Amino acid sequence: DTEVTQTPKHLVMGMTNKKSLKCEQHMGHRAMYWYKQKAKKPPELMFVYSYEKLSINESVPSRFSPECPNSSLLNLHLHALQPEDSALYLCASSPETGGNGYTFGSGTRLTVV
Amino acid sequence: AQKVTQAQTEISVVEKEDVTLDCVYETRDTTYYLFWYKQPPSGELVFLIRRNSFDEQNEISGRYSWNFQKSTSSFNFTITASQVVDSAVYFCALIPFSGNTGKLIFGQGTTLQVKP
Numbered sequence: 001d002t003e004v005t006q007t008p009k010h011l012v013m014g015m016t017n018k019k020s021l022k023c024e025q026h027m028g029h030r031a032m033y034w035y036k037q038k039a040k041k042p043p044e045l046m047f048v049y050s051y052e053k054l055s056i057n058e059s060v061p062s063r064f065s066p067e068c069p070n071s072s073l074l075n076l077h078l079h080a081l082q083p084e085d086s087a088l089y090l091c092a093s094s095p096e097t098g099g100n101g102y103t104f105g106s107g108t109r110l111t112v113v
Numbered sequence: 114a115q116k117v118t119q120a121q122t123e124i125s126v127v128e129k130e131d132v133t134l135d136c137v138y139e140t141r142d143t144t145y146y147l148f149w150y151k152q153p154p155s156g157e158l159v160f161l162i163r164r165n166s167f168d169e170q171n172e173i174s175g176r177y178s179w180n181f182q183k184s185t186s187s188f189n190f191t192i193t194a195s196q197v198v199d200s201a202v203y204f205c206a207l208i209p210f211s212g213n214t215g216k217l218i219f220g221q222g223t224t225l226q227v228k229p
Contacts, residue, residue: 031215042219056214088156097215099146099208106157
């Protein structure tokens, strides 16, 4: 299995909702990442987990809450989002933090109404 | 500064033309990794190539080729005999080795439109 699987593919949520994005990989990778991509912009790093510990938080608002329950799974919990949070959320993994074997999922397209 | 610059915002070519996408990077690290990704309208990021800073050999893969020149801090990407299916946004990206963060630093992207 050489894939990173993200669910759901599309999500529409209200500003008072709570929802979660899920990311899974079975490649034995120990680093996992969340990126956010606005329309016509490059992806921007949000969080990095290394060996299930949060190693980087790029000053992301607390309405985004990451979680890494085990080495294969990465969640992004969403609460009280704003319409400007509408974007493509991409998950990625790599064997370790570094330049090897970076694999992206196909993303979750989030719309906040 | 750690930065990637893709000066070409949009390029439009006619099918079968050759096209080169420019990428210039800045990093204070001597060890780093460079990438090219393709993003079609469906949104997924498709990995094209990874190069480390010690490997300046140019690479060819089918119609794709890459020219890595440390002297000019450039990592350009050429598509030979372009096809309509090459239409996409192309991102050049950098991972500096220092800090070992794994953070990909992307350029702004170049939108390539290949017309039939």
